[in-house]
Amino acid sequence: MNVTACHLCGSSNLVKTIDLGFHPLADFFVKEHQLNEMERRYPLSVLLCRECGHSMNSYVVPAEVRYQENDYSYDSSNSKIAIQHFTDMAREVSERAGSAPGDLVVDIGSNVGTLLAGFKALGMRVQGVDPSHNIAALAVENGIPTINDFWSEAASGEIQKLGKAKVITMTNAFNHVSDLHAFMKALVPALRDDGVFVIELPYYLTLLLKYHFDTIYLEHVSYVSVKPLMAFFERFGLTVLHAEENDYMSGSVRIFVGKGQSDATVAELIEKEKAAGLFEEQTYIEFCKKLEALKVHLLGELVAARKAGGKIVAIGAAAKGNTLLNYCGIDRTLIDFATDASPLKVGKYTPGSHLPIKSDDAIDDTVTHALILAWNIADFLIGKIGPKHPHLDFITPHVIK
Numbered sequence: 001m002n003v004t005a006c007h008l009c010g011s012s013n014l015v016k017t018i019d020l021g022f023h024p025l026a027d028f029f030v031k032e033h034q035l036n037e038m039e040r041r042y043p044l045s046v047l048l049c050r051e052c053g054h055s056m057n058s059y060v061v062p063a064e065v066r067y068q069e070n071d072y073s074y075d076s077s078n079s080k081i082a083i084q085h086f087t088d089m090a091r092e093v094s095e096r097a098g099s100a101p102g103d104l105v106v107d108i109g110s111n112v113g114t115l116l117a118g119f120k121a122l123g124m125r126v127q128g129v130d131p132s133h134n135i136a137a138l139a140v141e142n143g144i145p146t147i148n149d150f151w152s153e154a155a156s157g158e159i160q161k162l163g164k165a166k167v168i169t170m171t172n173a174f175n176h177v178s179d180l181h182a183f184m185k186a187l188v189p190a191l192r193d194d195g196v197f198v199i200e201l202p203y204y205l206t207l208l209l210k211y212h213f214d215t216i217y218l219e220h221v222s223y224v225s226v227k228p229l230m231a232f233f234e235r236f237g238l239t240v241l242h243a244e245e246n247d248y249m250s251g252s253v254r255i256f257v258g259k260g261q262s263d264a265t266v267a268e269l270i271e272k273e274k275a276a277g278l279f280e281e282q283t284y285i286e287f288c289k290k291l292e293a294l295k296v297h298l299l300g301e302l303v304a305a306r307k308a309g310g311k312i313v314a315i316g317a318a319a320k321g322n323t324l325l326n327y328c329g330i331d332r333t334l335i336d337f338a339t340d341a342s343p344l345k346v347g348k349y350t351p352g353s354h355l356p357i358k359s360d361d362a363i364d365d366t367v368t369h370a371l372i373l374a375w376n377i378a379d380f381l382i383g384k385i386g387p388k389h390p391h392l393d394f395i396t397p398h399v400i401k
């Protein structure tokens with residue numbers, strides 16, 4: 001479905017700023033028997049709303065296709081970094097929101113319940129909501145009650161039977177929602193008057209400043225910045241109370257929304273967004289030139305390694321890696337295989353590029369180079385794999401050496 005109106009303000013005054021070509025769904029890892037089937041590809045480009053400054057994908061793949069036709073492969077409990085981050089987040093959010101034991105905390109897009117486990121340990125009542133069948137089942141097994149559905153008026157009604165929520169969290173999922181107005185209409189009645197809605201997700205400002213273009217993929221409907229959200233939440237009688245950046249996923253923003261006044265952090269981030277030219281079309285012309293330079297540089301590096309007889313693998317088969325591989329046209333000509341720690345991915349193939357995914361143990365001494373696809377956890381991966389293979393040359397995608 002082509003996007004013709006801004007998801008936040010409804011304006012049709014949209015301009016295309018970034019065009020990455022046609023891509024398959026980044027999280028649609030391909031099973032062996034699907035290798036000979038036609039793979040659906042969709043346009044992957046970003047629009048800027050000239051009215052409110054919001055950025056969004058130009059094409060939205062229906063959510064049912066994104067999350068329910070295939071097993072969703074991201075399991076937040078699989079990464080030690082994620083567990084630590086979400087445990088800390090539960091404590092930090094509870095402190096700022098002033099939530100007490102017994103209060104209801106709801107997580108939308110709760111995955112296997114890693115964040116809610118943090119709130120549960122603090123004595124709060126928890127309830128997850130997640131549309132993916134296999135992931136919601138894992139959460140229930142982990143002792144986190146989970147409604148297996150998209151967020152909707154029906155899901156909100158289920159929550160309200162438990163009492164209204166003091167805290168509603170949503171990590172790396174608000175940017176996946178296509179109808180944000182319906183979403184908020186269902187959310188407001190489930191939130192207490194003194195409640196806080198907390199969203200955390202990759203920050204568009206960081207994407208722009210650090211050229212994290214591979215975090216653009218079809219599962220991401222929107223690219224979030226603070227300024228456009230201010231006006232959006234006001235439509236629902238809410239305001240952005242507080243906003244802070246953190247290093248998770250190499251650059252996230254955590255936004256607290258509720259009734260009351262904004263603190264100084266909100267104006268500070270909006271100033272940074274304006275200063276970086278986030279809402280100016282001209283900014284993206286330069287950005288796209290840099291992407292082309294990064295692509296040429298990375299291909300040059302891989303081709304040189306291959307010509308010298310090298311064997312290259314890709315490590316950390318993250319969804320964003322698929323934008324990188326497909327934008328750069330990298331396939332088995334250049335890379336032998338990909339590796340990942342998740343049993344949900346091992347044995348499958350990367351979408352589009354069809355690299356077989358093996359466990360990290362498949363890296364042996366014949367491998368000379370490792371392209372880090374999950375660059376947000378590069379230090380962790382290098383620390384884990386580097387000592388076993390001291391001659392391995394690591395390549396990170398956004399850096400021109």
Ligand SMILES: [Zn+2]
Nearest residue numbers: 006009049052
């Ligand atoms: Zn807009």
